[in-house]
Amino acid sequence: MYRYDEFDAAFVRQRVAQFRDQVARRLSGELTEDEFKPLRLKNGVYLQLHAYMLRIAIPYGTMSARQLRKLAHIARTYDRGFGHFTTRQNLQFNWPKLSDIPDILAELAEVEMHAIQTSGNNVRNVTADHFAGATAEEVADPRPYAEIVRQWSSLHPEFSFLPRKFKIGITASEHDRSAIKTHDIGLHLKRLAGGGLGFAVWVGGGQGRTPYLAQLIRDALPEADLLSYIEAILRVYNLHGRRDNIHKARIKILVNSIGLQAFRSEVEAEWARIKDGVLKLPAQEIARIEAYFAPPQFATRPPPAALRPADRSFDRWVTRNTHAHKQPGYAIVTISLKPIGGIPGDASAAQMDTIADIAQRFSCDEVRVSHEQNLVLPHVRLGDLWSVYQELKAIGLAEANAGLVTDIIACPGLDYCALANARSIPIAQRLSARLAPRQDLVGDLKIKISGCINACGHHHVGAIGILGVEKRGEEHYQLLLGGSGTEAAALASITGPGFGPDGIIDAVEKVVDTYLRLRAGPQEAFLAAYARLGAEPFKEAIYAST
Amino acid sequence: MPAPDPGLRAPLQPSLTGEVDAAGLIWKEGAFRRDPWRPCPVGGELGASPVLLDKARWAAERARLLSRPAPIGLSLAGGDGVDDIAADLTRFALITLNFAKFSDGRAFSTARLLREKYGYGGELRAVGNVLSDQIPFMRRVGFDAFEVHHAPTRRALSEDRIAEVGLYYQPIGSAPGPGTRAWLRSSVG
Amino acid sequence: MSKASGHVQVLTANRLSDGAVVFLNFDGDWVATLAGVVIARSPDEVRGLSARGLFDAGRNLVVDPYLVEMREVAGALLPIRQRERVRLEGPSILDDVPGYTAPAASGVGVNAGGNREAACGDRGRRAEAA
Numbered sequence: 052m053y054r055y056d057e058f059d060a061a062f063v064r065q066r067v068a069q070f071r072d073q074v075a076r077r078l079s080g081e082l083t084e085d086e087f088k089p090l091r092l093k094n095g096v097y098l099q100l101h102a103y104m105l106r107i108a109i110p111y112g113t114m115s116a117r118q119l120r121k122l123a124h125i126a127r128t129y130d131r132g133f134g135h136f137t138t139r140q141n142l143q144f145n146w147p148k149l150s151d152i153p154d155i156l157a158e159l160a161e162v163e164m165h166a167i168q169t170s171g172n173n174v175r176n177v178t179a180d181h182f183a184g185a186t187a188e189e190v191a192d193p194r195p196y197a198e199i200v201r202q203w204s205s206l207h208p209e210f211s212f213l214p215r216k217f218k219i220g221i222t223a224s225e226h227d228r229s230a231i232k233t234h235d236i237g238l239h240l241k242r243l244a245g246g247g248l249g250f251a252v253w254v255g256g257g258q259g260r261t262p263y264l265a266q267l268i269r270d271a272l273p274e275a276d277l278l279s280y281i282e283a284i285l286r287v288y289n290l291h292g293r294r295d296n297i298h299k300a301r302i303k304i305l306v307n308s309i310g311l312q313a314f315r316s317e318v319e320a321e322w323a324r325i326k327d328g329v330l331k332l333p334a335q336e337i338a339r340i341e342a343y344f345a346p347p348q349f350a351t352r353p354p355p356a357a358l359r360p361a362d363r364s365f366d367r368w369v370t371r372n373t374h375a376h377k378q379p380g381y382a383i384v385t386i387s388l389k390p391i392g393g394i395p396g397d398a399s400a401a402q403m404d405t406i407a408d409i410a411q412r413f414s415c416d417e418v419r420v421s422h423e424q425n426l427v428l429p430h431v432r433l434g435d436l437w438s439v440y441q442e443l444k445a446i447g448l449a450e451a452n453a454g455l456v457t458d459i460i461a462c463p464g465l466d467y468c469a470l471a472n473a474r475s476i477p478i479a480q481r482l483s484a485r486l487a488p489r490q491d492l493v494g495d496l497k498i499k500i501s502g503c504i505n506a507c508g509h510h511h512v513g514a515i516g517i518l519g520v521e522k523r524g525e526e527h528y529q530l531l532l533g534g535s536g537t538e539a540a541a542l543a544s545i546t547g548p549g550f551g552p553d554g555i556i557d558a559v560e561k562v563v564d565t566y567l568r569l570r571a572g573p574q575e576a577f578l579a580a581y582a583r584l585g586a587e588p589f590k591e592a593i594y595a596s597t
Numbered sequence: 598m599p600a601p602d603p604g605l606r607a608p609l610q611p612s613l614t615g616e617v618d619a620a621g622l623i624w625k626e627g628a629f630r631r632d633p634w635r636p637c638p639v640g641g642e643l644g645a646s647p648v649l650l651d652k653a654r655w656a657a658e659r660a661r662l663l664s665r666p667a668p669i670g671l672s673l674a675g676g677d678g679v680d681d682i683a684a685d686l687t688r689f690a691l692i693t694l695n696f697a698k699f700s701d702g703r704a705f706s707t708a709r710l711l712r713e714k715y716g717y718g719g720e721l722r723a724v725g726n727v728l729s730d731q732i733p734f735m736r737r738v739g740f741d742a743f744e745v746h747h748a749p750t751r752r753a754l755s756e757d758r759i760a761e762v763g764l765y766y767q768p769i770g771s772a773p774g775p776g777t778r779a780w781l782r783s784s785v786g
Numbered sequence: 787m788s789k790a791s792g793h794v795q796v797l798t799a800n801r802l803s804d805g806a807v808v809f810l811n812f813d814g815d816w817v818a819t820l821a822g823v824v825i826a827r828s829p830d831e832v833r834g835l836s837a838r839g840l841f842d843a844g845r846n847l848v849v850d851p852y853l854v855e856m857r858e859v860a861g862a863l864l865p866i867r868q869r870e871r872v873r874l875e876g877p878s879i880l881d882d883v884p885g886y887t888a889p890a891a892s893g894v895g896v897n898a899g900g901n902r903e904a905a906c907g908d909r910g911r912r913a914e915a916a
Contacts (some may be wrong), residue, residue: 058764065762072760073730078803080846081749089700090730098849100873103805132887146889148804172700202766208734209709209769212702289706290678324714329768392882399885447884465869466877474872476879524867 052113052417053198053343055163062205063160066167070094071153078150093173093211095141095166096152100469105147106169107159111179111197111221112140112420112427116411119418121162123403129155134403136388136396138460138509139218140178140420141169145467167205172213174204174285178220180228181421184344185429187377189223191248193240195340196277197221199332203278210285214292215300217285218257230422230536232256232265233512235302236284238277249273254284254314255306258506263303264540266311268318274337276322279330283322287314347415347430349378359437367491368440368451373431382436384414384428385421385453386443392484393447394476395461396424402446413439422509423460423497425453456496456563457483460509464502464519465526471502473519473526474552481556486563493563496577499534512536514577515559516543528555532562532589533581546590558593565592605718610668610690612720613647623722624754625742632744634670634691643667649693652677655685663688672724675703679710686717693744696725705738712739713770729753733761737769793866794856795826797835798873799848807873808848810838816848820863820874826853 055063070090077087095106107122114122122142126134129151130144137143147155159165169176177197184192200219204210210217222229223240231237237253250272256265272280288302291309306314359365374383386406389395398406406426410418413435414428421427431439443449452458459482462468464475479500486493499513503520510516516531527549534543550558565588570580581589615623615630623630636649643650647668655662655671662669663685670691673679679686686692692711694704704723711717722742723735729750732743745751753759797810808816809823817823826835832853839851854870856863865871872878880886 062762062764062766065764069760069762076749078846084843084849086699086728098800098805100869101805101807101876102800126885127887131889132885133883146805150803172702205766206734206762207767208737209705210702211734212700212705212731214702286706286709290703294675294701294703393884394879394882397884399883401885465872466879472869474878476877480879480882521867521869526868 052115052194053110053340059202060160060163063163063165063167066094066165066206067153067156067160070156074149074153089171089212091149092171093168094152094156095169096147096149097170098469099145099467100465100471101467102146103149103152104467105144105152105155105166106137107142107144107164107166108169108176109140109142109164109420110201111177111183111194112181112422113183113194114418114420115162116407116416116418118162118164119403119407119410121158121164123400123407125155125158126400126403133397133399135463136398136420136424136426138422138424138462138507139176140181140422141176142420143463145463170216171211172215172217173211174200174207174213174217174219176218177201177204178218178229178234178422180222180224181419181427182228182374182383182429183223183419184346185376185378185381185383186224187375188226190240190242191223192341192344193221193223193238194344195337196238196240196250196274198340198343199278199337200281203281203330210289213285213289214294215297215302217288217302219281225538227536227538227540228421230509230512230540232538232540233258233262233509233536234265236281237265243271243273247273250277252280255303255311257301257303258509258511259301260298260504261304262506262511262542263307264542265303266306268311268315275332275334276326277332279326279328280318280322282325282330283318286321287317291317346378347417349381349430350432351380359440364449364451365437365440368449369436371451371455372453373436376430378430380433382431382433384431384436384439386426386428386448387450387452387458388425388448389452389458389483390447390450391452391457391487392480395459395479398426398448402448405442405446406448409439409442423458425458452490454495454497455490456486456493456498457490459483459498459500460513461500462502462508464500464508468502468507470505471519472504472521473502473528475500475502475508475517475519478517478519478528478552478555482559485556485560489563489567492567492573494573494576496563496566497535498559509536510534511542512540513543514581515562517555517559520549522549526552528552530555530558530562530593532586533578535578544586546586546593548594561592562589565589604716605712606687606716608687608690608717608719612690613668619755622744622746623742624745624751625720625722629745629751629755634668636672647690649691652682655682659685673704673707675701677707679707679715683715686711686715686719689717689719691720691722692717693722693724694740696723696727696731699726699728699731701726705734708735708738708740709769729759732759737765739770792858794858794863795832795835795853796820796823796856796863797826797839797851798854799839799843799851802846802849810835810842816842823863825856825863 073090076082097104130146135143177200179193179197183194218234219236220229220231220234221238233256239251243249252269253265254268292305293299372385415430419427459479461475461479465471498515499510500517501508501510510518512534518529520527529549530546531543535541613633615633617628618631621629621631623632634647649670649672668690671689672693721740723740724744727743811822826832855866
């Protein structure tokens, strides 16, 4: 993984010093809240319902054990003993004091971490496939490019006051685990005709009040042109994106209002001017960054004949929570942060420490955060799976439910978030408890819950999506069906009138019942069944009286 | 202040630098100064002194103004494009770009287009909501003068206390200067 | 805003230094509990309270002041909106947060006051069992 050199280390230290100065000027009153707010947002500091919230960047979701231990330490020392992993591969702390945040950032800088641009109207954390560098499916590891874009976009003087936030996601496999079509720019790394590497570039995706799937703006962009092309897109957006209405300010609105053709012409006219200039990526520089992501030294001992003593739960866990690795004898392990009835995506300081140990001993010192609010151990030897399973079980994180109906994505919702209209966590907990007994029977089914229209829970691309709203001062929930964030991306459709907190649990259960009743067999997953049957049978079941 | 970029085209008339005055509104070349320019009131007379026109006024009187001996400046709003006046840029000793709100970042792109696409070499001044935390970004994209009303920002400039991260990950302009991440440039030539 | 009978307004904000939820009390202090909170009933009182919020935000004691509509029930104050109930009581799920440690009662307020946060640790609601 990437290691800071002196330049990078000095950069984050200076940034901490700059923010310390800004906090001091705020606390003394020299800066008003209006003046301070955009500055604190650029360091990931929100004011939430109960307290400040600090969002820490985990670039493309990759961390070392040392970094994870530092996060545990911060949770214990400055917060209330836990953290929340987000749908953009970041980590959130819910209770930091503003006066402590410069010290927290200084501690993060010691382990090459920061909170730069995890909020604000700038380029946010560039997310990547959480199986990058480990799956055989990818054409190459996408993370070096994510690192290049991360550096180039850090404190970019031209693009620090965009009309709105800007999210870039990157994948390198045909099966898209990064949901690139829901991003402002989605990048699909692939082999171009002629043999070199390049990108299909997608633009204008985004959820929120008006969801759109991204459109293909350029199918074969050579890797050397990556930064100049992104700069052209950002410049057109910066100049022409709407600034009069916060709900109409994302690039998706611009692309869809002037049309992809017109947008593409603007971008390519600007790109033609700059493409052979100072941003053209030299091949040796790409190679230099790639070297940081070289695979670890894999052991070449043959895997054991038997993985473990006979144990059905372990079997289930291996089946559900491990994925094929490109290196024979290895597996990719998903640590589900969705214990039955638990809070999606949360981990205690103690759990983080233990996972750091496991990663160090069994996963080549690397751990990933997925946008599904789970963690990933990317390089585990098959012979070590039993030990890993036991250690995860001891900390309550061995639920074999990756991708199942209890592997729910939920934003923090009204329990934490000042923007929320309804709570999402208790809904997730109750659904998990209600559906757990049948989770294996149901199979792959993503439930995604957002507590407000900002869609941080990605409900628009859930097979079952739930949107919390406020109705006459009380919590109310809309139900959507049929969404997907994968390469077969689709926006979910609303079923009809919404439900109260009890009604939504029952409604989701009826959807699941209907699926089980009408599917062609266990091999027909929910989305396929929904595509075949249409929404009608589900709506009938949900809205039937009694 | 760094030396002017030799790649930029000097305007037909030199840019003006007002007298040093601690109460002056214009921060330029390391000091607060009086403003030698005045805005032309809408529909008003141009007069003889250096005058700032908006795009509409320039367009309306362009033919007549092309031969005006006294300096002319252009004041642009956040949404004003510059492609349609690119041919006239050497006519302006000063261009001002307005930050209507400090969150309105359009002028950062406009500034770069003026400097890097069109080679504008005159004074490029940030006006409107100019605050200390944006000034380092403004400098990097090509502003060399700032109209500053905000008292804490004025103090920070006078005392040379603008906190900046002096290490840059992006090359901006043709001469990025010290501290720039070298590997993001292609080799020269 | 106090259109319904029995509805009153209180002034709330977040403390600047640590973001804690606070309410304005009769001593003019910002405290983390509703005990002794200033209650506005008439339109004039509401305006006055609102102005006080802006004034104290300008003094950099608090950020984002606003009025919360409450119902008076048997001598206690209950927020009308679910959002304000959660904000008053703390996250509803703290019992289920792995490793959650309630803060030590600090008694530190802008001008002293109770510690609402400790109460949050005690009261998280359980998830419904299947």
